[in-house]
Amino acid sequence: MSIKPENVVKKYGKGKDYLTYEETLHFLAKHANVHINKANPNLGQLKDYELVVRLMDKDKNNKIDFSEVSKLVDKANKRKVSYFPRDLYDFAFEVIDTDDSGYLEREEVTFFIETYLQRKPCRKEVAKVIAKLDANKDGKISKDEFLEVFSPDVQKWRTTFDMYDANKDGLISQKEAANILQTISGEFTTQLKATFVVLFNLFDKGPKGGLNIVEFNKLSQLIFECSLSFSINDFYELIFDQIDTNATNEISSVQLKDFLKRQKEFVTDEEVNDFIRIIDIDGNGKINKREFVGAMHSLLALY
16 A cells, blocks of 8 residues: 655654654654664664665755655665665665656765755765766766665675685675776785775675675665765765674774774784773773774774
8 A cells, every 4th residue: 555745754853844864764664674673783773774764854954844855755666675785776766867868867866865964065076976887988877877886786795705715604705805896906005905804804704704794785785875975084984883883883992992993904912901991081991983083094094
């Protein structure tokens, strides 16, 4: 049964004629059959749909008015809403494609980048993203091209993963993963190498060392996003968001210590506590995104 926008506003808007971002996320969570409670890990993943919500907010007034709710409900009625990345970016594409042409033009890509970064991009940044997305160089971005960068097909990675998993133990080493990404991307700059090492260590949590197919798929997606990165600060913020699993815009010193202890290429175990003490200036045991970005500048300068 189709959802009606007036019912959505009435149910989630608490007497208002618009929805806040959080209220809109609650609607999407309900539509995706995700039960909202702190113990449900999927709610944190659905938080990624804030990107879709911000894309719906065309006038950037930090609320979703009735006309925007109507468009969102129309999109939601026609498609699957889930917390899986490919569904998220599929939904995002449809929201960006305002004329429903099935392709993204330069203005639509520019709006997406501005919303994605939450700042205005320069022409060079827009040109870089379009060049990366436009695989067949026809001057416009299809949904397949968009998804290939932001949410690559899992089967493609599965085939490549199996090929490089030499001992067939279901894990690939840092060196094997680097070879895969270099083969597929065709480029591996010094900055991307540093990006890769930090992110590999971030996901490499198992006792045996190495990534399984799920971890590698997530790593590869982030590496592609980093290859589109417009500044080193964007990359550091992306890492922060991976550590900040509760989406509170703060990480604890315990979370940071766990992250740093796996960055053996950059900092020794003995240096970790000193590093945290320098970062956590007020000593409250919490590190915000700005403090983390400053710390990462110091850390990766050693690479």
